[in-house]
Amino acid sequence: MTATVTPVPPESTGSDASKTPVNSKTPADSATSVTSASAGAATTTTPAPASTDAGPGALRALARHRGRLIGVCTALALVLGAVLLGGGGWPTSLAVDLSGPLDRTSDWIIDNRDSHPLFLYFLGHVSNIVVVSVRAVYLVLLALGWAGVTAAAGLLAWRVAGVRLALTSVAAFAACGLLGMWVPTMQTLALMVVAVAASVLLGGLLGLAAGLSDRMHRILRPVLDTMQVLPAFAYLLPVVLVFGIGVPAAVLATVVYAAPPMARLTALGLRDADAGVVEAATSLGATGRQRLLTARLPLARKELLLGVNQSIMMALGMAVIASVIGAGGLGDRVYQALASVDVGAALAAGVPIVLLAVVLDRVTAAAGERIGAPAAHRSALVRNVAALLTAAVVVGGRLVDGLSWPAGWTLDIAEPVNRAVDWMTAHLYSGVPLVGGTADWAGHFTTWVLGPLRDGLQWLPWWTVLLAVGALALLIGTWRTAATAVLAMAAIGVLGVWDPALDTLSQVLAAVAVTLLIGFALGVAAARSSRLGRALRPVLDVFQTMPQFVYLIPVVALFGVGRAPAAAAAVVYALPAVVRITAQGVRAVDPAALESARSLGATGRQQLFQVQLPLARPSLLLAVNQGVVLVLAVVVIGGLVGGGALGYDAVFGLAQGDLATGLVAGAAIVCLGLMLDRVTQPTQRRDPAGKGA
């Protein structure tokens, strides 16, 4: 199926080759990822240590030996450090305890929430508007009744996306009711409607500003770039600090999280508008406003709809996670169920989330694809009949059996699922002959991989960690990315959460290693065998639309709780993106190069290692970058299922009202995200030559 793959890396077609929407779990669409890969290839023509800023001739020799230079400097610094700084974790003298001031801020906000003018005249109104509008949408949805909502969803899907998706939508909503999740689904939907509307508006306005003004573009781009690599979890704490736990905080976190893709894509669409068309409009005497309304915005419609699609998907992901700060709805059911390790209940709430995600994604994506194709002429008669039918269903539904899903029609899957899980616990967890058991695997993974890795990282002198971060970032990126990465890592130490951060880092590294191992293998295999590629595609499509939160359910069922399941969820979450980018990168390798290798008699192996992989290097680097950022997002959420470390601190802070701990952990998560992104950022992404960095 072609209508599927969603969100395209926002700027992948532009100068900024490969900045994909990391958090949204929805990277590359085949076409754009190919361009992103080839754009990347254009910027990094020399494979090995590429020269940075095309300096004058004297620097070129230096640049050529960059790898060696970095190695020598690192070795020197190692010796110096060992002599001057000694070993051990982050020195306490360099740490700053922020809990005091943060507590005071938090207390001040709580004390003044009802009296300070800032709250009375601004934030209070914001909060009220959010509550009222969510409530209003919720009431409307309830008033429509289950029959009405289902029929309306079907009708809408039919209008924008055709019969097949209409049936899918109807079936999905029916399934939500069938699982006994009608009310939570409506709660989540109400929250989503408000949050998406707000984030599309906000993102659209920001994108408009960035699309029309170069200066705004220069200011906004790094901010949006950074926002997209931060784990969803990091957004929760600041809004809770200001708004307290509840619906307003959840909605606002969702809005802030979901707005960047809309802003990026709007700006991209406006900037990439066919210059010839815009010039033609100017030549006919169009004013700036006419140009915008009649040419630039319509030309950007595809990007705008893609932005809406991405915003919706990110909003859904966040709306589910935001159950931790009082969003209610489906996410809350999953959250509660996971807290008591009730896999059956979690699954009953998780399935509607997945269905909602698939329907929302496919319908909006299909709407985007329809653009450009001439509108199918449906007769007004058919349309009216359909609308009438919906109205009839609504009225009929109300007359027959009220509004809520009929109680007799539900299917309780929690119990059978739990029985199955119990059976698994009894039979598969351990002691299966030869292969061991899932719990054994998890145990071994923790004992032999996660444990040593964590201990090793924590044993390393703090300055060697900084050094390693800097050297790695330099090898892959530029001086600037290296500086940012080192500063971010140092900030973690200063915040006083060095050890938990390294714990999180160890989980990330282990999960990334597994992800890349499987992902590269699968990606290469999918690129070389078109049959496997075709078979994988729908699977990847579905996996890429699911919110991160949902992945916790099966791993808890399989592996119990702890650090290993968190890492496993991260692997599953990051895998589709890595597979897809790898496969596209390998497939996009210049066929002429491959053909010439084949004509020289290269074996399949030689072709792979001497032609395909080296030429796909930019894509592979991008896959690493995506993998790292996606893994981090889930490892942090793993705090909910016993992952410990920073994620746990954040959850603990939220749950106990200990915002200082939570905020510090949140800030450390941000720093870790920044560091990991910058370290793996492919070379020259921010090359000054690549216009307007």
Add this chain to the structure above:
Amino acid sequence: MNTPPHTASPHTATPPQASGESVFSVRDLWKVFGPKADRVPADQELAALDAAELRERTGCTAAVRDVSFDVRKGEVFVVMGLSGSGKSTLVRCLTRLIEPTSGTISIDGEDVLSMDTGRLRELRRHRAAMVFQHFGLLPHRTVLDNIAYGLEIQGVGRGERRDRAAEFVTKVGLDGMEHRRPSQLSGGQQQRVGLARALAVDPEVLLFDEPFSALDPLIRRDMQEEVVRLHREEGRTMVFITHDLNEALKLGDRIALMRDGRIVQLGTPEEIVGAPADDYVRDFVRDVPREQVLTVRSAMRPALIGESEAGPALAPSATVHEAIEAVARTGENARVVEDGRCLGVVDHAGLLGVVAGVPAATGKAVA
């Protein structure tokens, strides 16, 4: 022998309609791209540098250098040059789609460079419409709405502009395609839409920026004939940019040949082919079938006694090609006759001289 390249009196306001008046009058026009571009035209020394030296010295590129010309009412004025010669920049300067660096441009005597935005918009809306190489159509609109787009920008109501656009659909031969999208049309058809869009605003001047370069040769010929036809029917002033010499010769009443931002020769096709101003132009026109461009005037010699009565008669505007045909058919020398008066005679020697590109023994003369 023909009119000098520049007609005089550009700046005084002149009433339109009078044939021979200039529509556009361009003087000393410069367009320099790069940092502090202003200083280049102002500085004698910099202005004299060639492109490579200028870039070396200032980092600037002069796309248009010290260009002056007039576009007369009702003529097809062709600007011809290879890519990078500055011709596209030049035509964009005319309506300030690109802001010129220095010089003056006037349209019907009104200074274009001093226009405020409102006046400039007025100019673009009503007086000069442009046809682009890559069409510049709105992909989300139908053919009809694309053609009506200029009118929409002017604020014409939907019903009226669609009615008016419908006329132009017929005029450019797109009947039955009103409701298609540009993506459903061939390149030639798309350019017809672009042409109709420009015509629909009823501009005083049509500006063409290499409109047919992106089209297949056969389609291109159709479109060129379309332009010739339109010009014959409406007599609208046209400024036509092209890199195709044959196209220039076919369409142009006068041709300005550009090289490195300068006009190296300005004249009728016959002047360009018959009397190249320098080696560059000579080289350029070397492969042109001269007999199809030059008129019998260039092969004519004074009539000897008795010759002015015998032989086939030709108009002075007839091409040498036609004269060859007449001479070959009848076996006699042909007379060039205007208003019943014999201007001269063309014979084998004269005609062969033109084809060979050497002055015949009896050659030119008698204007």
